[in-house]
Amino acid sequence: MANIKDIAKHLGVAVSTVSRAMNNHPDVSEETKQQVMEAIRAFNYRPNAIARGLIRKKTFTIGLMIPEISDPFFSGLARAVERTLFGHGYQVVYGNTDRNPDKEKQFIANAIERQFDGLIITPDFLDATFIEMLSSLEMPVVFLRRRTPQELSMPYVDVDHYQAATVAVNYLLELGHKKIGFIGMPESSFTGTQRLLGYKDTMRKYGLLSESTDIVVAEGRHIPNGRKAMSELYEQNPHLTAVFAANDLLGIGSLEWLAKRDIKVPEQISVMGFDNLEYAELHWIQLTTMEQPTHRMGSKAAELLLQMIADKTQTPPSDLIEARLIERQSCQSLKRT
Amino acid sequence: MANIKDIAKHLGVAVSTVSRAMNNHPDVSEETKQQVMEAIRAFNYRPNAIARGLIRKKTFTIGLMIPEISDPFFSGLARAVERTLFGHGYQVVYGNTDRNPDKEKQFIANAIERQFDGLIITPDFLDATFIEMLSSLEMPVVFLRRRTPQELSMPYVDVDHYQAATVAVNYLLELGHKKIGFIGMPESSFTGTQRLLGYKDTMRKYGLLSESTDIVVAEGRHIPNGRKAMSELYEQNPHLTAVFAANDLLGIGSLEWLAKRDIKVPEQISVMGFDNLEYAELHWIQLTTMEQPTHRMGSKAAELLLQMIADKTQTPPSDLIEARLIERQSCQSLKRT
DNA sequence: CTGAAAGCGCTTACAG
DNA sequence: CTGAAAGCGCTTACAG
Known part of the structure; x- marks a missing residue:
């Protein structure tokens, strides 16, 4: 795979120039930008997101902890989360926990090592170790379909x-x-x-x-x-x-x-x-x-997380969402009897 | 977050020593290893997987392209893939395509930028551009629940x-x-x-x-x-x-x-x-x-991918899996009538 | 507007 | 067994 150096060498410019051109930095001449873009196409070059993430301290990936993705309720939630986050350039990584306390902790550990930008979680085991892990986490977190335990000051989105x-x-x-x-x-x-x-x-x-x-x-x-x-x-x-x-x-x-x-x-x-x-x-x-309303819940959780990522000093308010009555045929009126 | 430098400074050793100790390199004295491990625990240090990935050229993440995760058939497949890959230390990242040709291509582009180690894909649109993208991909790929197009030499796992x-x-x-x-x-x-x-x-x-x-x-x-x-x-x-x-x-x-x-x-x-x-x-x-048999298909696809990652020169044979008849009550015998 | 340099947080030959 | 150095592929002040 071609890298930024190859592009720079080919064009006879500095790598910093290539970098600026492809990141749409204002201080690049239109001409240079054109040339860089062309070379990028010619080389079929794609910037290495890993290298970029390392330096920018931003991976554009967020973790979604979920009990079980094959449960249609959770996959609905997941799709909503994903849809709104995807629109902002984020990739969401699912973590199925199978309602297993170890996997829940593993997920957090993994999120730290992989430098996720934020977490949306649906944990089932809020023991002391887990809460301790969360509280020392330097990463925005929102609870979804769960309530935040008292010890933590993170927003949640749940149904009432x-x-x-x-x-x-x-x-x-x-x-x-x-x-x-x-x-x-x-x-x-x-x-x-x-x-x-x-x-x-x-x-x-x-x-x-x-x-x-x-x-x-x-x-x-x-x-x-x-x-x-x-x-x-x-x-x-x-x-x-x-x-x-x-x-x-x-x-x-x-x-x-x-x-x-x-x-x-x-x-x-x-x-x-x-x-x-x-x-x-x-x-x-x-x-x-x-x-x-899985769709509303998922997108709301995603929006809260986005807010927290944008401004790490604020923690937005939680949201308790109303369920909606769906009338079908399984209930009968006794009124006229 | 503490980093490897902090640990090294604290212990008065070189970062290379810390690195070797935590990676279980043979050339480290038992004593040093002990000390490093202790410091890691004390600092609650976790190595940055991004930095490690950059240098090792290995991210331990694989991409799973899927039409729609809320389709129970695909979530079954996904869970099987995930289970076997997880056991080998990989994280799997789902990409829902909604059977949309642009999203299928986006997924591949994303996989390249993020340096995934391999791909398991279920594409619906095998047009020329897509095939071209795949063929220039320097990454192991296996098709799942799909057949590989002639132009490509990648294994597939599908039902017969x-x-x-x-x-x-x-x-x-x-x-x-x-x-x-x-x-x-x-x-x-x-x-x-x-x-x-x-x-x-x-x-x-x-x-x-x-x-x-x-x-x-x-x-x-x-x-x-x-x-x-x-x-x-x-x-x-x-x-x-x-x-x-x-x-x-x-x-x-x-x-x-x-x-x-x-x-x-x-x-x-x-x-x-x-x-x-x-x-x-x-x-x-x-x-x-x-x-x-979703479970068998998913784990088979994962195994093929693992083989290809281990030895990039070989492409293992495809697998056509037999479906199994499940008898329930919707079919009647006409024999005795 | 452009380039040289430093640096993100690690790993890994290379010396010793 | 350990350390200093180079380097993974980028970005971003700092000069000019």
């Missing part, structure tokens, strides 16, 4: 899960449901806890909460866990007219169990989800759900 | 689509079907062409081919296209007992249309797909299909 759960339950209530069950995610999840809380508070407000019979916490967050949870919930309380699942996968699992038992949705029971996965649109599913 | 279509149609034939329709992907697709050919040749072999009535080419490769194609196919020939869709999305679209018309699958008509998406497993879908 509590508020969204409130909206979902109110929707069911307005449809005339009073016996509304809840299928929760495992307790370790902050997200799950918030959604559960939104459900509980709303139900309690109307004197409708019955913790012992109407709530089941699933063992995981996937379809099979939803099937099992629904069967348990149904056994506990067959009189439920509606079920709010803490995520779509759990909701779809519920739907599967119900379909196997030939319990009609929404005629016999309404089901509501949370996420608005692509799945939810399928003809057999048609799940009413709360959409997490 | 023709053979797989053959297997699918034979399966239907063995079940006793004789009137088997085909829903194809748009003609531009090599993959689609191969699958169509496999279908045609097999049908023709048994004198069962009726091109004018039994084949419909969809306008795209997604669910709505499948719905539309199925409706056209059904109109053309309502006597079909089975349909082979060129991919699962098309197959699922067919299933949707059939469900809306209350045509029972598999009792009234059998449907077969290709891909084995996660979708296909859903209770309402249970699609019999040909699985493309």
Whole structure:
């Protein structure tokens, strides 16, 4: 590969001149610039970004820590992040953590060594070591789909899960449901806890909460866990007219169990989800759900990061984004009955 | 951030000594090595990979060009690539092309500037400029889920689509079907062409081919296209007992249309797909299909690339991988009727 | 407007 | 076993 020296030699000018010409520095004669550009084309020369990064202390790459890119929710987020950052000349490097604490730390270490310009992270394990790593990091960081721990002063972008759960339950209530069950995610999840809380508070407000019979916490967050949870919930309380699942996968699992038992949705029971996965649109599913606006979240996180890169002294405010109710066919109104 | 000079100064040794100690060079006394390691820990020092990359001409990053990471098929491929490369110390950088010819070229340009160590690519537009770019590239490249164009001598890893279509149609034939329709992907697709050919040749072999009535080419490769194609196919020939869709999305679209018309699958008509998406497993879908072994393909591509990086003079042989038949509930045997 | 020089943070022959 | 020096491919004050 040709380098800047070859170009300079060929043209009989100094490398500094070539450098200035290709970086559009004002102090270069139009003529020189033309010649340099031509030589660059002739040699098929491309500046070495590594060398440039070393000296400018800027790599134009940002790291995106993500639990699992093949989860469509996260790939949606990732695409949004990427789209807005790409427009500003950045390359985004994904780091799948598989929700593994070591990989999360590895990612940070890697980001340091490779001199990333900034990080957008979705960590699951905020232990002391990890927080320590972050706090000594001289790099802008924004949390995405997570809340920043108190010890750190970095902005986050997340959905207001509590508020969204409130909206979902109110929707069911307005449809005339009073016996509304809840299928929760495992307790370790902050997200799950918030959604559960939104459900509980709303139900309690109307004197409708019955913790012992109407709530089941699933063992995981996937379809099979939803099937099992629904069967348990149904056994506990067959009189439920509606079920709010803490995520779509759990909701779809519920739907599967119900379909196997030939319990009609929404005629016999309404089901509501949370996420608005692509799945939810399928003809057999048609799940009413709360959409997490991945596009807005991802681009917002990217914008915050860009701001922080531009001005390292400021930390912009966090953003709590509202989920949107998507009505489909899985919930029925009880009003006219 | 501390750098190698700080460590050297602190210890009163030369930077070269520090460098050798942390790179485990044999010619360093055990004592020095200990001291250096301690200082590194104390300073929380991490070597600058950019500087190291510049001098070693090795970045330990490889680029993975992909049409769209939120397509679960490609994210599966990506995870497999990443897993095997990660084990060898490489970072993989995804480049989503959105099947856009400019982005495909941009990706290559980017890879050159950033000095990637190798590339795994899934391009959709192999025009002259692109091929020219590749051929002048001083970087190992392997094609994934694509065939290498004649002009280039780079290995590829792909599924044997023709053979797989053959297997699918034979399966239907063995079940006793004789009137088997085909829903194809748009003609531009090599993959689609191969699958169509496999279908045609097999049908023709048994004198069962009726091109004018039994084949419909969809306008795209997604669910709505499948719905539309199925409706056209059904109109053309309502006597079909089975349909082979060129991919699962098309197959699922067919299933949707059939469900809306209350045509029972598999009792009234059998449907077969290709891909084995996660979708296909859903209770309402249970699609019999040909699985493309993403994990094997991705890791194979990564291994080939690793070989090429290790020995740049050799180009290892390409690999054509067999798809696997996954039997679920969407196809019925006509034998006992 | 242009060139010579220093330097980014490392690694690696070359001496000793 | 260790150090001084050169150099990877650029950029950027500093002179002129």
